[in-house]
Amino acid sequence: MNLYISLHGEILRDDFGLDFEKYPILSAAFECDVPISFTINDKQLLLVKFDSIVGPVVVGIEKDEIPMELIRNYVERTVLERRRYPREIAEIAQLLESWKGERTVGVLDAGDFETRINWRNRFSQLATQVVNIGKKDLYVFPSTCVLTEAKVRFCLSSPCTEKFEAVRQALVVDRYVRFDGVVSYDQLLYHDAEVEVEQDDLIFVEKRLLHHDLEKLSKHLKIPVQETYKRQLEVEQKYWLFFGSALDEYLYCLGVKSKARRWQRE
Numbered sequence: 361m362n363l364y365i366s367l368h369g370e371i372l373r374d375d376f377g378l379d380f381e382k383y384p385i386l387s388a389a390f391e392c393d394v395p396i397s398f399t400i401n402d403k404q405l406l407l408v409k410f411d412s413i414v415g416p417v418v419v420g421i422e423k424d425e426i427p428m429e430l431i432r433n434y435v436e437r438t439v440l441e442r443r444r445y446p447r448e449i450a451e452i453a454q455l456l457e458s459w460k461g462e463r464t465v466g467v468l469d470a471g472d473f474e475t476r477i478n479w480r481n482r483f484s485q486l487a488t489q490v491v492n493i494g495k496k497d498l499y500v501f502p503s504t505c506v507l508t509e510a511k512v513r514f515c516l517s518s519p520c521t522e523k524f525e526a527v528r529q530a531l532v533v534d535r536y537v538r539f540d541g542v543v544s545y546d547q548l549l550y551h552d553a554e555v556e557v558e559q560d561d562l563i564f565v566e567k568r569l570l571h572h573d574l575e576k577l578s579k580h581l582k583i584p585v586q587e588t589y590k591r592q593l594e595v596e597q598k599y600w601l602f603f604g605s606a607l608d609e610y611l612y613c614l615g616v617k618s619k620a621r622r623w624q625r626e
Contacts, residue, residue, distance in 0.1 A: 364405075364420030365435055367412075372438060376400065376420065389418045397423060412439050413574065413589050440574070440589070441604075445524045446597045453527040455491050456500060462519035463488070464544075465526040466499045467534045469513040479512065498530070516544035532600055536611055548607050555615035561595055562619055565612050568592060568603055 362375035366386065378386060378400070389396050389407040396407040404423045409416055410432055419435055445453070470476035476497060480490065489500040503519050515537070517529035529545035536553045537543050543551050557565055564581070571577040578588040592603060599615075601608035 362422060363431075363434075364407075364418075365438060366418045367439060367442075368415060372442060376403075376405070378420065386418065386420075390416055410435055412436050413585055414439050443525075443602055444593060444597070445528060446600050449528045449531060449600065450524065452491065452493055452498065452531075453524040456489055456523050456527070458523060459488075459500070459521075462503050462521055463523070463526060464501045464503065464519050465517045465523075465530040466501060467493070467515040467530045468497045468499065469495070469515075469534070470497075471512065475512065496534075498527070500526075511540075513540055514542045516542065518544060518546040528600060532608075532611070535600065545607065548610065553611060553614055555599070555611050555618065557599075557612070557615035557619055559619075561598070562616065564591055564595060566616055568595075569609060569612060569616070572604070 364374050364376050364378055365372040369387070369390075383398075383400070385396060385398055385407070389409055392409060398405060398407070405420050406423045407418055407420050408428065408431075409418050411417075412435065417435055417439060419431060421431060468476070468479055470479055480497065483490070483499055487499040487501055491498045500523075513534075515530050515533035517526040517533075520526035520529065533543055533545050533548070536555050537548065538552050538554055567577055567580055571580060574588050574592075575585050578585040581588060581591075583591075596602055599612070601611055603609060603612075
């Protein structure tokens, strides 16, 4: 099934090789409430605007290929599964070159400048990229990092095909796990982590962990589903943790439990 999906001008999927500048009709579709038919490369396409949970979405399909209701359900699911990375993470990831296959990102906190330079020299033949992020260095390694022990704080992602996710995982470990040595994102279950969920976010986080369906969650919260989705994005941006990810939800659970224990002591 070939599809074109655009959300607020951001292309989520493009199987036809369409171009906003070459085909102005694509942007015009956001202003039109009726389907638009046009031909490209001898194929007759249909542009349809849907009102999704996150706003207007324009979908392009080959005319009469698939029932519209199936398309609508697929698009809604695709939009909801899309991740929006926090600004701090996106800015760092944009400094990295894109890669093919899997890479592992590591954040090194050496403590002092001399030790930091020594590790840079040590990784010079192993790391494919290194970026200065303030008092720490961020490294990109091919697939897996062979380093398993170190007398510095070294936070690793799991092997990732996407640089934004690799950077996020490494920074999540750096932000929440308390340790000295080497720890990777996929080892989170075996290390002590501290997550502080703010009081204003506690009820939403608790309910979101219990209800994966946004429509059901919105009924429990007694707010529109669009507002529920917006609230989820705000929480994910603040804590750098995505709902729907098992390890991220584990960290949210730790934050909820920590708050509950404090209440009991009080």
